Amino acid sequence: MQQALQNDPARHGMTAEEFRRAGHDLIDWIAAYLEGCEEYPVLSRAAPGEVRRGVEAPLPQRGESWEAMWRDVETLIMPGLTHWQSPNFYAYFPANASYPAILGELLSAGLGVNGMLWSCSPAATELEMFVLDWLVDLLALPAHFKGAGVIQHTASSASLCALLAAREQALEWRGNAVGLAGAGVRLTAYTSDQAHSSIEKAVMIAGLGRENVRLVKSDDAGAMLPAHLEQLIDADRAAGCTPCFISATMGTTSSLAMDPLRAIGAIAARARAWFHVDGAMAGTALACPEFRGIADGLDLADSFCVNPHKWMLTNFDLDAFFVREPQRLVRTLSILPEYLRAAQSDQVVNYRDWHIPLGRRFRALKLWFVIRSYGVEGIRAHVRRHVALATRFAHWVNEDDRFELAAPPSLNLVCFRLRAGDAPSEALLRRLNESGKIHLTHTKLQGRYALRLCIGSPRTQERHVEAAWALIQRTAGECSS
DSSP states (O other): OHHHHHTOGGGSSOOHHHHHHHHHHHHHHHHHHHHHGGGSOSSOOOOTTHHHHHHOOOOOSSOOOHHHHHHHIIIIIGGGOOOTTSTTBOSSSOOOOOHHHHHHHHHHHHHTOOOSSGGGOHHHHHHHHHHHHHHHHHTTOOGGGTTOEEEESSHHHHHHHHHHHHHHHHHHHHTOTTHHHHHTOOEEEEEETTSOHHHHHHHHHTTSOGGGEEEEOBOTTSOBOHHHHHHHHHHHHHTTOEEEEEEEEBSOTTTOOBOOHHHHHHHHHHHTOEEEEEOTTGGGGGGSGGGGGGGTTGGGOSEEEEOHHHHSSOOSOOEEEEESSHHHHHHHHOOOOGGGOOTTTTTSOOGGGGSSOSOOOOTHHHHHHHHHHHHHHHHHHHHHHHHHHHHHHHHHHHHOTTEEESSOOBTTEEEEEETTOHHHHHHHHHHHHHHSSOBOEEEEETTEEEEEEEOOOTTOOHHHHHHHHHHHHHHHHHHHO
């Protein structure tokens, strides 16, 4: 017995006291990191394979100390990081982290709850329902989304679920219980040529076939053209296809363009197609009444998603997905083996039927903590400050004859380029990122190269944006000399 206890695997790893000490140290380190992360080169300078070579070691047969592991974090992992929380990170869209969100994530990890069924932890389900209803109020979403929200991993997951429900809805209307292949049904899906790539991927995963996704033309600002959408639908109907899904974007990835939701929603209603709105980034702006014009027509949507992990101070990952008729989603995704049957199923929500995975983390905690910690006014101030800084940056671009705006500024995103052309603009971006002082990304708008500057970090102040613009101007001069 004594020998068995000595060999008990549970005796390896950390003791509670070791965990306490390491946890306190780690919290202190995270706070110091976030306070001083602007001192790091924003973009990692690691070469391909460098981190892998650094961490390579024989599989450990005996447990190692926390101190040994942490030394490797500092010497091997940190040099391989791009610092998304830096106030000088202007690339992609933001991935916010805030202290209350981090604590919510920590608590979720410590509780170790799997909230697949209500009975697995009633608090996990009921807090999620409540906090998503809070989000409906915060963002002034249509009333039919009350009691109809679920947390997904990302907007990509939400779009896939919406498409799957749309597919089943179309087959139901057609009276085809045998599915796509057996019925010879050809379903078509529509989205803008500026929409996120996850829509095309969802069409592939859902089995509609990549050849059945239609990319609708966009205008010079990057917004979907409803007239072209109607033309595509009419042509598909004439060819015997069944339009089943239309995805509009409230804030495109390239330029944060706003699709005309009301016109698109009306077309979707006439086509009897599911109308999904992807507001992953810009949806957070709806917290501010002055920006709610971008949501005109959202009341026509069958589903809508927004990522608090982008601009609402909630660390990755957390997408809020709302469905007009949740039962359509549940019927699409529900499967009930005996081991998942529960006595209360007819009285409660079981979120396992609302998304692809069975298991689910207690993500609602971090969003609950964020909303309570910042309050409505704090979230609004966060959004308004970034929009004001982006507006100022766009003004500076317009004042410099070497530069031009590549698209109308939208909320916290500015797309710009050198008038000298694509090659100089590309060289400028490369040198800026190599400097380590800021990190930007690029896109192509109307076939021309453009730099994107997106302001989203809670730590970005006016001085950071001023320094970024000065660096851009100086580097542009060096590129032309």
